[in-house]
Amino acid sequence: MFNGIIYSQGVVKSIKKSPRYVSGSLVIEIASNIRFQKSDIGESVCCDGVCLTLIRIKKKSFLFYLSKETLKRSNFKYVKIGNHINIEKSLLNGQKISGHYVQGHVDSTAKIKKISIIDKTWVIRLELENRKLYKYLIEKASISINGVSLTLSKVAKKYFEVNVIPHTLKLTNLKKLKNKDIVNVELDIFGKYIFKLS
Numbered sequence: 001m002f003n004g005i006i007y008s009q010g011v012v013k014s015i016k017k018s019p020r021y022v023s024g025s026l027v028i029e030i031a032s033n034i035r036f037q038k039s040d041i042g043e044s045v046c047c048d049g050v051c052l053t054l055i056r057i058k059k060k061s062f063l064f065y066l067s068k069e070t071l072k073r074s075n076f077k078y079v080k081i082g083n084h085i086n087i088e089k090s091l092l093n094g095q096k097i098s099g100h101y102v103q104g105h106v107d108s109t110a111k112i113k114k115i116s117i118i119d120k121t122w123v124i125r126l127e128l129e130n131r132k133l134y135k136y137l138i139e140k141a142s143i144s145i146n147g148v149s150l151t152l153s154k155v156a157k158k159y160f161e162v163n164v165i166p167h168t169l170k171l172t173n174l175k176k177l178k179n180k181d182i183v184n185v186e187l188d189i190f191g192k193y194i195f196k197l198s
Contacts, residue, residue: 002046002088004099004142004149006172008034010047012083013061024068028079031061034087044104046088048173049147049184050074051104074106075182084173086147099149100142101189108133110145112181113159122164123153124177128185131158136187136195144186148172 010032018027030047036057044051045064052064071077091097108130116123126145128134137143137155144150145162154161169175177183 001091002051002102002104002147003091003095003097004088004102004144004147006086006088006148006168008032008087009171009173010034010061010085010087012079012081012085015079015081024071026066026071026076027055027063028066028076029058029061029063030085030087032087033060034089036062044090046086046090046102046104046147048075048085049102049104049144049186050076050106070106073108074184075109078182084176086172088147100144102144102147102149102186103189104147105186106184107187108185109182110185112177112179112183115177115179120166122169122174123161124164124174125159125161126183126185127159133185133187134158134160136191138191141191142188144184146173146183148174 010030013031014029016027041054043054045054050070054062055065056063066076108128110126110128113127114125137152137160139152139155141152142149143152150162152160153163164174
């Protein structure tokens with residue numbers, strides 16, 4: 001479990017197919033200053049909003065396994081060497097939750113339709129790939145974009161908007177977004193459960 005508060009980023013160093021894993025899956029290497037210990041191998045790490053398993057640690061980089069399901073549901077199907085990735089370690093029991101509960105289970109991807117800048121804050125308009133998910137979106141509810149906990153500022157029939165403040169832009173890869181880019185989206189878990197029970 002994560003909380004969508006990002007303090008670390010990494011850069012994709014290599015993308016390889018490995019005969020050790022299921023055909024169609026990948027192993028991705030990310031270089032970053034974030035620190036892991038050998039005991040962390042096998043742990044879950046949130047990479048651009050996707051819960052990935054840490055499989056190997058090098059001196060200044062680490063490796064993750066990307067399953068066929070992960071590639072199908074996330075923007076990792078488009079990943080390239082040099083891409084910047086938001087990274088968050090899993091929460092510890094009793095740790096402060098500053099954002100909202102994020103599972104790392106991507107519901108859909110979304111395309112950037114428009115970026116406006118108002119007083120240094122970015123207003124980003126997005127369009128969900130899976131349009132059936134709009135029913136779960138509620139203004140002022142939480143949403144995860146590339147693993148970043150954000151608030152829905154506007155919800156329409158065919159798009160939604162989020163506001164990203166300068167501090168969040170500084171710490172995350174959202175500042176690199178441009179029109180037509182594809183991002184990972186995870187809806188608020190509580191909103192989905194409540195909708196299911198109603």
